[in-house]
Amino acid sequence: MVVLRDGMCPGLSEELVVALRAADITTVEDLVSSDTEDLAQKCSVSYKALLAIRRVLLAQHTAFPVSGADLYEDLLSSTAILSTGNPSLDKLLDSGLYTGELTELAGGPGSGKTQVCFGVAVNISYQLKQSVIYVDSTGGLSASRLLQMLQAKSCNIEEQMEALQRIQVFPVFDIFSLLGCLHHFRCVGLQQASAGGGSVKAVIVDSVSAVISPILGGKQNEGMSMMMQVAGLLKTIAKDFNVAVLVTNTVTRDGNGQLKAGMGQTWSHVPRIRILLQRLERPGSTCSSVRTATLAKSSRQPCHLKEEFDLQCWGRSEEQLYGMSGKRKLENTEPS
Amino acid sequence: MQRDVSSYAIAPSVKVKLLNAGFLSAADLCDLRPLQLSKEACISQEEAVEVLQAVRCEPGQERAAAGRLTALELLGREQELGTIVTFCSALDMALGGGMPVGKTTEVCGAPGVGKTQLCIQLSVDVQIPACFGGLGGKSLYIDTEGSFLVQRAVDLAQAAVEHCGLLAEDSEQQEALKVFTVETILSNLFLVRCHDYVELLAETYLLADFLAQHPGVRLVVIDSIAFSFRHDFEDLSQRTRLLNGLAQRLIQMATNHNVAVILTNQMTTKVWSGQSKLVPALGESWGHAATQRLILHWEGTHRLASLYKSPSQREATVPYQITGQGFRDAPPSDQPKASDDPSVRQSGSLSKRPRTEEDQSTRT
Numbered sequence: 001m002v003v004l005r006d007g008m009c010p011g012l013s014e015e016l017v018v019a020l021r022a023a024d025i026t027t028v029e030d031l032v033s034s035d036t037e038d039l040a041q042k043c044s045v046s047y048k049a050l051l052a053i054r055r056v057l058l059a060q061h062t063a064f065p066v067s068g069a070d071l072y073e074d075l076l077s078s079t080a081i082l083s084t085g086n087p088s089l090d091k092l093l094d095s096g097l098y099t100g101e102l103t104e105l106a107g108g109p110g111s112g113k114t115q116v117c118f119g120v121a122v123n124i125s126y127q128l129k130q131s132v133i134y135v136d137s138t139g140g141l142s143a144s145r146l147l148q149m150l151q152a153k154s155c156n157i158e159e160q161m162e163a164l165q166r167i168q169v170f171p172v173f174d175i176f177s178l179l180g181c182l183h184h185f186r187c188v189g190l191q192q193a194s195a196g197g198g199s200v201k202a203v204i205v206d207s208v209s210a211v212i213s214p215i216l217g218g219k220q221n222e223g224m225s226m227m228m229q230v231a232g233l234l235k236t237i238a239k240d241f242n243v244a245v246l247v248t249n250t251v252t253r254d255g256n257g258q259l260k261a262g263m264g265q266t267w268s269h270v271p272r273i274r275i276l277l278q279r280l281e282r283p284g285s286t287c288s289s290v291r292t293a294t295l296a297k298s299s300r301q302p303c304h305l306k307e308e309f310d311l312q313c314w315g316r317s318e319e320q321l322y323g324m325s326g327k328r329k330l331e332n333t334e335p336s
Numbered sequence: 337m338q339r340d341v342s343s344y345a346i347a348p349s350v351k352v353k354l355l356n357a358g359f360l361s362a363a364d365l366c367d368l369r370p371l372q373l374s375k376e377a378c379i380s381q382e383e384a385v386e387v388l389q390a391v392r393c394e395p396g397q398e399r400a401a402a403g404r405l406t407a408l409e410l411l412g413r414e415q416e417l418g419t420i421v422t423f424c425s426a427l428d429m430a431l432g433g434g435m436p437v438g439k440t441t442e443v444c445g446a447p448g449v450g451k452t453q454l455c456i457q458l459s460v461d462v463q464i465p466a467c468f469g470g471l472g473g474k475s476l477y478i479d480t481e482g483s484f485l486v487q488r489a490v491d492l493a494q495a496a497v498e499h500c501g502l503l504a505e506d507s508e509q510q511e512a513l514k515v516f517t518v519e520t521i522l523s524n525l526f527l528v529r530c531h532d533y534v535e536l537l538a539e540t541y542l543l544a545d546f547l548a549q550h551p552g553v554r555l556v557v558i559d560s561i562a563f564s565f566r567h568d569f570e571d572l573s574q575r576t577r578l579l580n581g582l583a584q585r586l587i588q589m590a591t592n593h594n595v596a597v598i599l600t601n602q603m604t605t606k607v608w609s610g611q612s613k614l615v616p617a618l619g620e621s622w623g624h625a626a627t628q629r630l631i632l633h634w635e636g637t638h639r640l641a642s643l644y645k646s647p648s649q650r651e652a653t654v655p656y657q658i659t660g661q662g663f664r665d666a667p668p669s670d671q672p673k674a675s676d677d678p679s680v681r682q683s684g685s686l687s688k689r690p691r692t693e694e695d696q697s698t699r700t
Contacts, residue, residue, distance in 0.1 A: 002360065002361075002364075003358045003359065003360075003364050005364075026358055027358055108620060108623065109620070109623030109624050109629070109645055110623070110629065110644055110645035114647050115647070118647075134407075137584075138587060138624070138627065139438070139439055139440065139587040139590060139591055139627050140627050140647045141407075141410065141647070142414070142647040142648035143407050143408075143410040143411035143413075143414050144411065144414055144415075144432075144648050145647055145648035146407050146411075147411060148648070161408055164406065164407040164408040164411060165406045165407070165408045166406075167406065167407035168404055168405075168406055168407075169404060169405050169406070169407060169410055170403065170404045171403050171404075171591055172403075173584050173585075173587060173588035173591070174584055174588070176343070176344065176345040179339075179343040180343075183339045183343070207624070209624070210580065210583070210584060210624065210625075211584065213576070213577065213580045213621065214577050214578075214580040214581035214584065215577075216577070217573050217577060218571075218573065218574055218577060221348065222342075222348055222351075225342060226342075226343070229340065229342070229343050250620075250621055250624055251620075252620070252621075257608075262621070288651075289650070289651070
């Protein structure tokens with residue numbers, strides 16, 4: 001529903017807009033769906049002029065169909081698969097994150113969603129030398145942890161700094177800032193938004209549920225609509241700019257006590273791929289970094305595939321670099 | 337590609353009127369005057385002015401891009417911000433130097449394990465002058481349980497001043513010591529007492545103004561969040577929404593004003609399939625709210641702190657103890673006999689008996 005304004009197209013003058021409004025035609029839809037001959041008589045305008053205006057408005061506001069063959073060609077030439085840096089996760093995802101798609105990581109607190117996001121960002125920025133946009137809504141982004149992961153991959157400080165510069169961070173803490181940020185990406189394009197050099201290949205939003213859960217439910221009636229606006233913007237960004245979008249979400253338990261992703265039924269249809277992360281309940285060790293990933297929704301693989309992986313794999317090569325002398329002390333006191 | 341009117345921060349009733357009048361995107365509103373808009377959409381003039389301000393095309397987009405940084409710049413900023421020591425060196429090492437500034441940390445624990453002691457210790461430690469390795473900042477203590485005791489804060493402050501006095505070597509540190517006294521420590525500790533959840537929520541809304549007026553504040557402690565939200569709340573989903581909104585406001589404040597936010601939480605028992613376990617209260621979704629989570633628990637008669645969730649540190653469990661001088665490292669000879677030594681006597685353990693593993697198993 002677009003309101004008619006003068007200057008929208010040649011021939012649509014102020015007087016014509018006023019005359020149309022007197023005849024109860026306020027939007028483009030009204031104009032296009034009404035009888036042109038009748039309208040021309042009511043507003044005392046030539047039939048041809050009104051027909052020309054109608055044609056121009058239709059051309060401006062219609063969606064154009066694309067043939068399936070063209071779409072397939074397009075997809076083959078533009079889709080890329082981005083490895084996550086962890087072979088078990090790649091196996092679950094059918095070799096990695098696909099551009100043009102929305103992938104979701106769901107898990108409870110401390111299950112490793114943010115760590116996986118870090119690993120993906122570091123892998124794309126260091127290994128693939130492409131830019132990453134990281135939208136952080138929980139304050140969980142720790143640049144020192146990104147540096148640790150990079151230090152495990154390379155000892156060259158130049159390369160580490162370059163890789164860090166390719167990760168752009170946008171802190172947003174409420175739904176309106178998130179919508180503004182996503183809309184900004186859509187309008188100016190990701191290249192300009194990132195200004196980092198290299199093309200942007202992934203947009204990571206950690207986490208979507210933190211900004212949406214305060215407005216969902218209760219007597220509020222706007223929550224669902226804002227959630228779907230976010231979904232629409234993320235999907236458009238993924239499609240138009242050929243990037244892989246990775247979002248994180250919480251989990252809840254359904255009637256049978258099974259884990260499922262948060263934010264309700266409506267959101268559950270939004271991502272193309274969904275992975276559930278869980279801690280491994282091993283009776284011996286209490287502080288373990290092993291997690292299980294279950295494929296909950298996928299358009300390419302059979303569901304309920306499970307893989308185990310270690311959160312330390314992104315920072316593995318140099319154990320000493322994992323920070324603190326305290327860690328070394330604990331290692332020494334372990335009976336060997 | 338214009339932004340929908342419904343995605344702006346405008347009151348829902350005004351949005352409905354705008355949509356009914358046919359204004360669907362920002363482009364429709366851009367070139368209107370407030371008087372015109374109020375006539376066409378049947379809203380008051382003040383509302384029309386607010387709508388036009390919210391929708392003004394340029395600043396909206398720049399605001400979204402204003403906060404952005406590269407990870408490299410963020411690294412520099414994190415290193416500048418520093419951490420708040422807890423005086424327990426094992427815990428400081430597990431946390432990567434201490435409590436991080438600019439993030440929210442949640443401290444959970446059973447009654448009597450030392451959450452309030454840790455909070456009071458941090459309120460004193462944040463004021464250690466920069467030349468001794470501290471932050472030299474002020475602190476705000478929001479107390480909902482009434483467990484803040486000024487006498488205890490005085491004890492801890494005296495111990496901290498003595499500790500720094502022993503360390504002082506050069507003239508700069510001697511100068512700083514003259515200002516770092518028990519009186520100044522107490523005068524830089526702002527205390528707010530909230531009696532129910534409404535007061536607590538109101539206080540968090542006012543926090544932004546308070547932090548703007550007192551830019552030296554580096555620590556905000558809320559002791560405890562759980563207390564006001566666990567009583568008298570019938571609608572649990574409303575509680576979850578309020579808590580999530582609160583968590584987002586706190587992390588926004590922590591990032592914008594460079595303060596460390598410490599939240600205290602209580603423990604509850606979760607029973608499932610014949611087992612029971614102590615888990616942090618306020619539900620599973622609250623577990624996502626804080627950036628870091630520290631769980632304090634008993635192991636026999638020893639106190640342990642576990643780092644359960646952190647974006648940058650590895651999970652670890654370290655022992656600690658509470659002495660007359662405050663939060664300290666556990667003695668290296670970690671035996672049950674250590675509790676006979678009167679100087680190591682754990683304060684507050686008379687009325688709050690530690691829950692042991694045997695108790696839990698006999699109960700279930």
